[in-house]
Amino acid sequence: MIHLTIVRGDNTTLLEYPEPVLLSTVFAERGLPVEMPCGGKQRCLKCRVQAQGTLSPLTDREREHLTAQEIAAGWRYACMTTALGDAVIRLPERARDADRIVTGGREVEVTLQPWGKRFGAAVDIGTTTLAMYLYDLASGEQLSTAARRNPQAVYGADVISRLEKSLGGERQGLADCIRRALAEMLAECCAGRGMTTEQVDSLVITGNTAMLYLLCAQDPSSITAAPFAQDRFFGEFLDASAFGLPMAPGAQVYLTRSISAYVGGDITTALLSAGLYGGALAADRPPRLLVDIGTNGEMALAAGGRLLCCSTAAGPAFEGAGIYQGMNAHNGAVSRVALRGDTMVCEVIGGGAAKGICGSGILDAVAVLLDAGVVDETGLFNEEGHAFKAAMTEVDGLLAFRLPGTQVLVTQKDIRAVQLAKSAICAGMTTLLAEAEIPAEEVSELLIAGGFGSFVRIASAARIGLIPKALAGCARAIGNAAGAGAGAVLLSDPLRRASERLAAGAETVELAADPRFMEAYVDGMLFPERDSF
Secondary structure (H helix, E strand, O other): OEEEEEEEOOEEEEEEEOOOEEHHHHHHHHOOOOOOOOOOOOOOOOOEEEEEEEEOOOOHHHHHHOOHHHHHOOEEEHHHOEEEEEEEEEOOOOOOOOOOOOOOEOOOOOOOEOOOOOEEEEEEEOOOEEEEEEEEOOOOOEEEEEEEEOHHHHHOOOHHHHHHHHHHHHHHHHHHHHHHHHHHHHHHHHHOOOOOHHHEEEEEEEEOHHHHHHHOOOOOHHHHOOOOOOOOOOOEEEEHHHHOOOOOOOOEEEEOOOOEOOEOHHHHHHHHHHOOOHHHHOOOOOOEEEEEOOOEEEEEEEEOOEEEEEEEEOOOHHHOOOOOOEOOOOOOEEEEEEEEOOEEEEEEOOOOOOOEEOHHHHHHHHHHHHHOOOEOOOOOEOOOOOOOHHHEEEEOOEEEEEOOOOOOEEEHHHHHHHHHHHHHHHHHHHHHHHHHOOOHHHOOEEEEEOHHHHHOOHHHHHHHOOOOHHHHHHEEEOEOHHHHHHHHHHHEHHHHHHHHHHHHHOEEOOOOOOHHHHHHHHHHOOOOOHHHO
16 A cells, blocks of 8 residues: 655645555545646646655656756656655645635626525636635625635646546546535635535536536536537536535535536626626617636627627636746736836736746736837747847747746747637637627627636737727726626526526527638737737
8 A cells, every 4th residue: 555645835635545656646636736737748847746755766857857956855747756655745835725816706686586595605617716605595695705726727727638538537536626625615615604514505506518517527528529519508406415515405506507518607607797688688789798718718799689609719828827937826926017118027926036927927928028029920039129138038949038027937939828819819709799790899898707807907918919909998807707697696596597598598609610710810810010009
């Protein structure tokens, strides 16, 4: 029997395995918070841990990327290290998981008619983060909140990686780690109010379609291959015991209804929060656009009496994953970059030395590099002709830029990742507008939902072409709209039923074979010229 001791700060976990086990497998099975955006494919090199004991020899790749001092200190990559016998593994300490995770959203006015009895909770399962809300159903008062990173990230930063893992035999592990996290969050919410989880009798869970498939350990084959016709739309009640949740006897869990394979129940509930339902969808109402910018960019356009939806795979760049020194939005992350004359200024969460850069920071950085002439409209670095020549360097054979006053590098590969992500999001919006046959100038409001949208600077988003320039003036963030809408579904059974009708009546625009999307995507790869601003 192999005995593993996992140490994270003041917390120690003791585990036993009957045979040698890859460390990344341990972290995935247990939902331990180790960054692994590539899903253990040995590409991202972010799963560094300190390990001592009976371990597999260092690989050539580890020797290539670890310094002699790091090797002496026991640093290893979890996806390349197997525990052959007893070992102690120390996980890097970081700020609390809830730091910079958005739980607030636009308050939804409801007539209180809960389908639960006494206390209920609502949770938004995002690809990157989880947010839970505890309510007193008698008064409608929100009692407490809890938030953390989605532990499924150890299976991969994006939806596709996790679906591949599910198809590859890790379906139950993916389900177990998210269920365990929900149970812990429920306990945290209740403890803050002196309650027990057994007093909670109702729970609403929203999330994109893939997240709900993974939660339910549902075979995702129908949403991973053409024609992407999902075989389960949710909008259903299940007993809490089906998820191993320590709730009241007979407690019910409601899973919000999805719109299509890649436009999930989180957009359904976000539409409620945004007020885009009922009379707001009338043909005579001005067009309004809702966009949730994340690893999976989902959006909905209410125009001319129609509700048009689509989804586009933006990748994890705006969450800080897949970026050379990318990190989540917690202490040590560069979150803002500004250009003041010939001076570039960086803001770091928590102050102190920068350790990396998060999504809002990388977006700002690219916008500033464009304005400073460091990056041209094609996305290539200029080594000459700007005031920041001294900040140019190389890493892994690629040109890079060191953000002034920090040791954080933005690489040529990072610029390309941002180009791919922003082009996908903007092309999705452009295609919906084309389908509705309305110009961007007619949109009365662009509502940006989600955690990333709460911190992004609209000016930077427009500068890099993430959102059409014509929409910059009417854009505003509305926080965790999906979570707020899930709370509304918990507090109002009529609104729950309305959400199902809303999802059933929405039209999904399939982008994969749409020539308008492909044209807009290719065009969007270029950054807007500075003279256009």
